[in-house]
Amino acid sequence: MAKLAINGGEKVRTKPMGVAWPIYDDREAEALTEVLRSGKWGSTSGSKVREFESAFAEFCNAKHALCLTNGTAALEVALRAAGVGPGDEVIVPPYTFIATASAVVMVGGIPVFVDIEPGTMNIDPAQIEPAITERTKAIIAVHIGGRPADMDGVMDVAKKHDLKVIEDACQAHGASWRNQPVGSVGDAGAFSFQSSKNINSGEGGAVVTNDGDFYLRCYSLVNVGRIPEGEWYQHEYLGSNYRMTEFQGAILPIQMSRWEEQQKRREENAAHLDSLLAEIDGISPLDDDPRVTRNAYHLYIFRYHSDRFNGKPKSRFLQALSAEGIGASGGYTPLHTSGMFQRLSKRLQEIGFYGGPAIDYAAVELPATQNACDNEACWFPQSRLLGPKEDMDDIAKAIKKIRESCEEL
Numbered sequence: 001m002a003k004l005a006i007n008g009g010e011k012v013r014t015k016p017m018g019v020a021w022p023i024y025d026d027r028e029a030e031a032l033t034e035v036l037r038s039g040k041w042g043s044t045s046g047s048k049v050r051e052f053e054s055a056f057a058e059f060c061n062a063k064h065a066l067c068l069t070n071g072t073a074a075l076e077v078a079l080r081a082a083g084v085g086p087g088d089e090v091i092v093p094p095y096t097f098i099a100t101a102s103a104v105v106m107v108g109g110i111p112v113f114v115d116i117e118p119g120t121m122n123i124d125p126a127q128i129e130p131a132i133t134e135r136t137k138a139i140i141a142v143h144i145g146g147r148p149a150d151m152d153g154v155m156d157v158a159k160k161h162d163l164k165v166i167e168d169a170c171q172a173h174g175a176s177w178r179n180q181p182v183g184s185v186g187d188a189g190a191f192s193f194q195s196s197k198n199i200n201s202g203e204g205g206a207v208v209t210n211d212g213d214f215y216l217r218c219y220s221l222v223n224v225g226r227i228p229e230g231e232w233y234q235h236e237y238l239g240s241n242y243r244m245t246e247f248q249g250a251i252l253p254i255q256m257s258r259w260e261e262q263q264k265r266r267e268e269n270a271a272h273l274d275s276l277l278a279e280i281d282g283i284s285p286l287d288d289d290p291r292v293t294r295n296a297y298h299l300y301i302f303r304y305h306s307d308r309f310n311g312k313p314k315s316r317f318l319q320a321l322s323a324e325g326i327g328a329s330g331g332y333t334p335l336h337t338s339g340m341f342q343r344l345s346k347r348l349q350e351i352g353f354y355g356g357p358a359i360d361y362a363a364v365e366l367p368a369t370q371n372a373c374d375n376e377a378c379w380f381p382q383s384r385l386l387g388p389k390e391d392m393d394d395i396a397k398a399i400k401k402i403r404e405s406c407e408e409l
C-alpha cells in the first residue's frame with residue numbers, strides 16, 4: 001500500500017494552511033472613506049502620503065523616505081539618483097525578482113550578474129570585486145525573502161571602489177543587519193508595498209536614504225522635476241510622475257501598525273520550523289548569521305538535497321508535498337537566463353556595445369544560482385508563517401514522511 005499521498009496514500013493535511021492575506025478591518029475602510037470624502041485623493045493636495053513617509057523613515061531609522069508608485073519605480077529612481085545612466089554597469093545578484101535587474105536596463109545601465117552564497121541565497125560579496133570594471137557605478141544588494149544580505153562584505157568592497165550601494169529591500173520591511181534596519185545601511189533602499197508584501201497597499205513603494213541631496217534628486221524624479229518648495233509649474237530637473245495616491249498613503253500606516261505583532265508570529269513559527277526541518281536528513285534551513293538581527297520572513301526559504309531523497313528532483317518533491325496538502329514554490333529561475341536578458345545581450349552585440357564576457361548573458365555561468373533554482377530552493381509565503389504553530393508541525397510531518405518513503409517518490 002502506498003504511503004505517499006501522491007501515490008494514493010493518506011494526506012498529512014486536509015484543511016488549508018496559513019491565513020488569508022491581506023489582513024484588514026474597519027480601520028482601513030474608515031481611512032479610505034475619509035480620503036474619498038475629503039476629495040483630496042492625490043498627495044499634492046492631501047497629507048496622508050507625507051505623514052506615512054515620516055513614519056516609514058523612522059521605521060527604517062533613515063532620515064528620509066519618499067513614497068512612489070511601486071518597488072520597481074523605487075529601484076529606477078534610486079539608480080537615477082545614484083547617477084547610473086547609459087552604459088554604466090551595476091552589479092546585481094541573479095537570484096531575485098526581475099525588477100532588480102530590469103530597473104538597471106530601464107535607466108540605460110547594464111546589469112552584471114554575480115553569484116550568490118549557497119547558504120543564504122543572497123549576493124556573495126567575494127564575487128563582487130572580480131566583476132568590477134571602470135564602468136561599474138553601483139551594487140544592488142537584495143535581501144532575498146527578507147533575510148539581509150552580507151552588508152559588511154558589500155559595503156567594504158563598495159567603499160574600496162567608490163561605488164554606490166542600493167539595497168533592494170522590497171521583501172525586507174523591518175529586517176535588520178547588526179541592528180540597523182535594512183534600506184538605511186547603504187546609500188539608499190528601495191521598498192515595495194505590492195499586495196503580497198508584509199506591509200501592503202495593493203501597489204506602492206518607497207525610497208529611503210540618509211543623504212539629503214539624494215532625497216532631493218529622488219523627489220524631483222518622482223514629481224516631474226519639481227523641487228519641494230517650488231511652484232506648481234516650476235520644473236528644475238528631468239523627472240516623471242511616480243507619485244503615490246492618498247488612498248495608499250491612508251492604508252499604509254494601518255498596515256504598518258499591525259506589523260510588529262505579525263512579525264513576532266512569523267519569527268516564532270520560523271524558529272520552530274527551522275528546528276523541525278534541521279532534524280530531517282536532506283533538508284536544511286538557510287545558514288544562521290548572528291549579524292542578521294532581524295529577518296523579515298517575506299519568504300520562508302529552505303534547501304532540498306535530492307541525494308537524500310532517492311535522487312528525485314525538486315519538482316517531484318514539491319508535487320509530493322502539494323499532494324500531502326502543503327503547497328510550496330520552487331522559486332525563481334536565474335535572471336540572466338530569462339528571455340529578456342538573452343535578447344538584451346544579442347541586441348548589445350548587434351549595436352557593437354563592448355561589455356566583455358560579463359554581459360554575454362548566454363555565456364554567463366553562475367553555479368550557485370543555478371543550483372538554488374534547479375535543485376535546492378523551496379519557499380513558503382510569509383502568510384504561511386502567520387498560521388498556528390501546529391501548521392509548522394504539519395509541514396515538518398509531511399516532509400519527514402516524504403523523506404522516510406522516498407523510495408516511493
Ligand SMILES: Cc1ncc(COP(=O)(O)O)c(C=O)c1O
Nearest residue numbers: 070071072097099100170192194
Ligand atoms: C526583490 C524585489 N525587487 C523588486 C520588486 C518590485 O516591486 P513592485 O512589485 O512593487 O514593483 C519586488 C516585488 O515583487 C521584489 O520582490
